[in-house]
Amino acid sequence: MSQAQIDTLAALFDTAADTLKADGTLPSDWQNNSQITRTKDASHGDFASNIALVAAKAAKTNPRALAERIVSALPENKDVRQVDIAGPGFINVFLNADAKFAVLSDIFAQQERFGLSDEFKGQKVQVEFVSANPTSSLHVGHGRGAAFGMSVANLLEAVGYDVTREYYVNDAGRQMDILATSTYLRYLELNGERVTFPTNGYQGDYVRDIAESVKAQHGTDYVHPFASIAADVPEDATFDINDAGEKVLLSGDKEAHIDGLIAGSKALLGADGYALFLNAALTSILADIKDDLNDFGVSYERWFSEKSIEAEIEPALQVLEDKGYLYEKDGNIWFKSTDFGDEKDRVVRRANGQSTYFASDIAYHKNKFDRGFDKVVNVWGADHHGYVPRVQAALTALGIDAERLDVVLVQFVALWRGSEKVQMSSRSGQFVTLRELRDEVGNDAARFYYVARKPEVHVDFDLELAKSQSKDNLVYYIQYAHARACRVLEKLASLGLSVDDAAGAEYEQLLDAPSEDELLKLLAAYPATLRRAATGYETHVLTNYLKELAALFHGWYDSNRILPVSVTSGDAPSADEMALMQARLRLSKAVQQVLVNGLELLGLSAPSSM
Secondary structure, eight states: OOHHHHHHHHHHHHHHHHHHHHTTSSOTTOOOOOOEEEOSSGGGOSEEEOHHHHHHHHHTSOHHHHHHHHHHHOOOOTTEEEEEEETTTEEEEEEOTTGGGHHHHHHHHHGGGTTOOOTTTTOEEEEEOOOOOTTSOOBHHHHHHHHHHHHHHHHHHHTTOEEEEEEEEOOSSHHHHHHHHHHHHHHHHHTTOOOOOOTTSOOSHHHHHHHHHHHHHHTTTTOOOHHHHHTTOOOOOEEEEOTTSOEEEEEOOHHHHHHHHHHHHHHHHHHHHHHHHHHHHHHHHHHHHHHHHHHTTOOOSEEEESGGGHHHHHHHHHHHHHTTOEEEETTEEEEOGGGGTOSSOEEEEOTTSOBOHHHHHHHHHHHHHHTTOSEEEEEEEGGGGGGHHHHHHHHHHHTOOGGGEEEEEEOOEEEEETTEEOOOBTTTTBOOBHHHHHHHHOHHHHHHHHHSSOTTSOEEEEHHHHHOOSTTSHHHHHHHHHHHHHHHHHHHHHTTOOOOHHHHHHTGGGOOSHHHHHHHHHHHTHHHHHHHHHHTTOHHHHHHHHHHHHHHHHHHHHHSOSSOHHHHTTOOOOHHHHHHHHHHHHHHHHHHHHHHHHHHHTTOOOOSOO
């Protein structure tokens, strides 16, 4: 059954519901939000509707009795052979034999557009994802947000949304100051200064590389004695390891120490000199991030600078002030986020006059909706879960419907090498980068395993499995199904033959095996699968579908010869053999097309040979 026919079936049930509204069985304002799903068991028909179960409460009757009235009210349709009631009130629909083949015609007519829709045409949505601080290369944890966010954006486009992919560049604030100061201290080391590097500084080799580039351009122009920078700076933290193997603070304060070094560096370098080190670090790391994501098949319509939002912070806070949602306490300015369900009020401006990161985020989200987006989707790491209520509170206080903001929290990734779990820390520099992961397992495996599970579920990334060529490696298994379909067509071409789509359509009634019936039903379910994956931000729904389609195809392929022995041996095939071959080739090509379509939405390749 094609998507158009599924829509027709839904319309039949809508008509039946209208009939029951007219006779008083259902309330006149009842909204039909039932679902039509394909059945797993052919004895239960081709599709099932849960309308009776959904409407029973409104009708004040039991679902099975209501199902009988719905069936009686269903209009006749040429594609429907039989309608039965099963279990507590499911309505099973059996199709006429011709109807199930319509999906093949749809696939060949629409090709790469099969499954796509214009349902949400005209609606603008922004998807913001990754947005990692530009303080180091992306690590394997960032990779999950990148693969997931890009796939969600692709899926939203597939159902008609006008999508803007956005990366929020955190190029302002304390973390950038720590990076700039770390770079400056490495620059001093390279110029012969004895530097005691802070425990809270960025220690990766990439910081030294950036400092090298500054030294190459400017020599000793910015050298100052380290002692002058560290003068009157609080003691750095010192640690010990206790008997339990835990890190224990002995003395000092690493946060106060790095803040002191930042202040000392700024004072000696001046605004221009300090900006040189900050911009050198930002430019280098941001370029690395952009290259990394581009090579991963992840692209953005906009890279949005946090610095660019600074002028909008005070106007946004003024709106909250005018509405009475700000107050002063202990010299700080607080937002009454508890008025909107948050667990506590939040500081938006500190006593020293500096606005907080949260204040920047309020302005940024106001800016998003001011740009005219109907919906905003934020893909954040799971460690940001406590941040969601306060952002929603701020939007509500600003007079923006918080329901227009969806936040998807993506859980962490654990990378395993054999039985050893790899630890990651961007400050120490001891982390596995996304680039290293891609080099080891490839883009396709990385992207697939990042999106193959629900975002709220942790991912244990098995490197050996991702590289294996077996059915246990799901991405290989799916791509191999596509390659097998290609191989048949290549073999056919080598024999001087081709697929005759007209003949395939003429003989498709020969596809009467149970496995062929299952393939047809699954192909017909692809558009609905895309819609569910897109509207629910559930990339795993598509990966599960592709896995099921590949498994059905492999089983069918292994049990049925597509090219008769007579064809491959060079003998003249019989008319019956040719007819069955064309029918099976038609089905094989349809599976091939849907696999390509689905893999492309996930950013994966569809190799023709493996």
